[in-house]
Amino acid sequence: MTLIHIQGLSKHFKILNRHEGLKGAVRDLFSGDYRTVQAVDGISLDIEPGEIVGYIGPNGAGKSTTIKMMTGILKPSAGVLQVNGLVPYDNRIRQAMIMGVVFGQRTQLWWDLPVIESFKILKEIYKVDQKMFDEHLGMFHELVGLKALYSQQARTLSLGQRMLCDITASFLHNPQVVFLDEPTIGLDVSIKAKIRSLILELNRTRNTTIILTTHDLGDVEALCRRIIIIDKGKILYDGDIKKVNALFGAYRTLKLQIKDYSEATLAALQDRLTGTFGAGHGITIAQTEDCWTDVTIDQARTPLADVLAFIMTNFTVEDVRIVEISMENVVRKIYDGALK
Amino acid sequence: MLTLGEYIRLYFLIEAQYIKGQMQYRADFLISSVGMFFSSLATLSIFVVLFNSIPDLAGWSLMEMVFIYAFYMIAISPMQILFDAVWFLRYKIQSGEFVKYYFRPMNIMFYFMSERFDLKGLTQLAAGIALLAYSSIRLGLVWPVGKVLILILAVFSASLVLISIAVMAGSSAFWVVNSYPVLALAWKVREFAPYPITIFDGIFRFAFTFILPIGFIAFYPAQFFLRPAEISPLFYLAPLIGIGLFALTYKVWDLGVNSWTGTGS
Ligand SMILES: Nc1ncnc2c1ncn2[C@@H]1O[C@H](COP(=O)(O)OP(=O)(O)OP(=O)(O)O)[C@@H](O)[C@H]1O
């Protein structure tokens, strides 16, 4: 049976156009001067039990809004939305029993309590029996070594430790579906790796459905088989990650700071790259505002090392960075027909 | 879904932990208790000074005023102890942190209010009870069981009125960006409660009875015990007004919770 069924789902927000000053404030009270933001614009998708779905898109795409509708916080403006056969907004309490949610950097642990006490309160709220509770905690401890943190108050934990505890807490009642909205934001590589292995293991052993939003394409590559890309409230892509993998897997951007940079340098770079690597080299060059030259390379066509070596010998480069392709660039490439 | 019994159990569990956590701020508790004590003392000394120059206030003696004030102190305690979180509502709404209260399979008002338990309110409650005992001895009041029961019912009704005013004012944060003036106004109006309504004339007396029913917080109930002969029939409406007002407040809160769209994140 389909766990989440969404058909033509939309959400718009009405925002009052505020005017300045006291006079403006009085005018706002009575004015009908609204502007609408179409946060989610007619999306359709179905999610089966046990899937890990990466729900990605640039800032303001509508990801969090979709999750808020799926968790019953926001009432959709239009469309069909069912989780486990029920409408979340009309059955918030019942739905909350089968869901786990981690929202951004906001902790849901009791701020002043030791972590373990928060867990015990959750045990009561969700009526988890003692045996299952112990079993769960044992498993979490094995996976991420949580025990050391138990006696600490939530407010004394580091961001990464708190996120581990929050994720653990969201799985405590063995929910059917867990929503993770940017669970790795601001965390270092080792905590990210722990969080990823925790999520994978829980999905594997309990068949928990997981819906993950993130700006870190590494998370998506490590966890998801299916990804849904959303932009401006509309779904751009929904399907196997393999097909889009090439888009962010093979691309790297070389960020360069070139000495005595001028417009002419850019043109020269462009020409000489084409001369050396041929017309189908898959390299794009762009100038960013902060004086960096971005050279984006499709590694499937041209080895990054060759391009770097070529540039280093022909130009005086003061600084180099290699970055993975950004979400914005992935979306731009999809618009440009990369998936056609 | 949680039953009423489970909610109560959960409440004790959360508060026991919360109080344990607060114990590390013992100094904070002591200082604010002392502060509260002195602010009550200040009000009482205003009474004493006032009664030094006049024999009575609209026919009410000093001890009668103390009795009304003591009743008020007791009645306001449940609001302070159990609903203290209401003062933080607007921050939670503005920062978007309020979103978390929707994620648990619980009543949202319960979840939100259970996050704080104001210990210093207990000090106030104790002081109020002591003052009530003292003034009723001085006034020579007798307390048969029936009267004690009525007292409890009266305190309960008055508490509901106070809780309603605070929660209703706090809920304005769901719609207004800066809800501070609304809260400040509610807090101010409440300060009229420990005075005999009869000292206000016409329009105020009407407003404090029917529009913002603060007369029911202390005066009408206290009148029943002090001057049963002069009792306004309105006194018997107090439980209805308390329950009705709270039901209305809950509706407003619920409307706010359901219409709040959060902040983008
Ligand atoms: N409560 C709200 N009131 C008004 N507009 C909102 C509200 N919540 C979201 N929006 C708007 O809806 C759009 C989608 O926001 P949403 O938070 O869903 O984006 P997102 O995909 O989660 O972005 P991000 O990656 O930055 O978290 C944005 O334009 C945002 O400004």
Ligand SMILES: [Mg+2]
């Ligand atoms: Mg978001």
